[in-house]
Amino acid sequence: MNPNKALWEKGDFTRIAQSMRESGEALVKSLGITKGLKVLDLGCGDGTTALPEARLGADVLGVDIAKNLVEAGNKRAKEMGLTNCKFQEGDASGLHELKDQSFDLVVSIFGAMFAPKPFDVAKEMVRVARPSGRIVMGNWIPNDPTLVAQILKISSSYSPPPPEGFISPMTWGIESNVIERFGAAGVPKEKISFARDTYVFNFPSAPSKLVDEFAKYYGPTMNAFEAAEKNGRAGDLKKELDVLFLNQNKSKGKDTTSIPATFLRVTVAR
Template sequence: MRTMNTAAEEQDLSELKDKLKATWTAGDYGLIARGLERSAREFLDRIGIRPGENVLDVACGTGQLAIPAARQGARVTGLDIAENWIAQARSRADADGLEVRFDVGDAEDMPYEDGAFDLVVSMIGAMFAPRPARVAAEMLRVCRPGGRIVMANWTPEGFVGDFFKTVARYVPPPPMPSPLMWGDETEVKARLSDGVADLRLTRSILRFHYPMPPSEVAAHYFEHFGPTKRASAALGREGQAALNAELEALWAANNLASDGTTQVDAEILEVVAARE
């Protein structure tokens, strides 16, 4: 009976991961990520990349951290479960003449040796894997003793927390722990309690910059952002219109720009863990 339960759980997990992958790869995340390019560079500046450092970017997307880290002289590897994002990241690195290794792989089962990296970093990426304990264990495993694990995670109380809560009112989220709990200090302390010599948690801001007004940003997300694109596909015409109106209002209410563009501050929890 125990074996049958384990097999069933593995099947459920496999199906969940397939659904998550389908959600995130819908649309074109590379276009969405452009709105955070400036914030990604600022986040890297706060981390302090060292030339020659072995860096792993977990759930690297289309390379918004990995590529600028390589420009700063680090030896960078990027890992993501989405083949199409990895293809975009490789093309971007090649266009810039940068040597970056990009691998297709799972943040919960990374294909690297123990202690392979000086710095393991994830900006709003690893937080979306379905089993946070496994992600934490894997980041700790591949980080060398004395190395660093650094994350930027959306908080439940911030703009992105409100964004996902709005979508969830129309389409239920998948059956997994909320990714936003990676933005909760108490939860992060519990997840990174073993194998960490020092843990520093700081609330900070990532700013979205889009060269169009909030109404067009909302439409941009419906077309290119996997979760809203999939939510829209699951709704009827009235539901689509209602969700779009709520998201447009959310972007507009938080917009700091007055020149026809959109600039929105979204709270993150910056996590800096020193590996024992």
């Protein structure tokens, strides 16, 4: 089995995605979506950005590598009565089932960055975007002091070393890498713009409870806990994450969580 597919089917990312809905909607509102726009939402999960795009009138195709998330997305679209949004399985490194130049907007918010072949990912996003279209990515930033970069950094310190040839998804958060990857796909750097943006994780319970959700349902953190358990260090990992989430929580109440995380927003004009 594709190890990336196994990673994202391992837990239940819908549980984490619930804390990401508000920022997903806010981000989509900034994309200038109009009725009838053809949108590809790549690495879409269960539709945190795809469904708000459809609510604004776009014709949306959500593509994700995880079968369980595709099923969850289609279920959510049906429950919302959104006939202009459908989800299907696919790999961001090879979108063979999608035709050239078929989308006005390609969106990937913390999705395609996790696919293992970044140059192929850039090439495919460029291929399926129309010449007058746009690509918008949201990518976590390596060594950033905010939440997600720190979760992944802490988790990796408890995990076995990655296989030879592994390219960290966090490399998508480095501007020069983004320029190089899209450059190899034929996009000049003048057509690529960057901005630092903020995504907020909102959760209706204490920060330690959100840590529990990551431990039970978020593939990379689940793997870290499994590795830590074997070394008798699961308690240490939990403690480190509890401190991280507590220190970053901006909520005024003890029993609610609101944690901002910085990301790199990439816009590519075709």
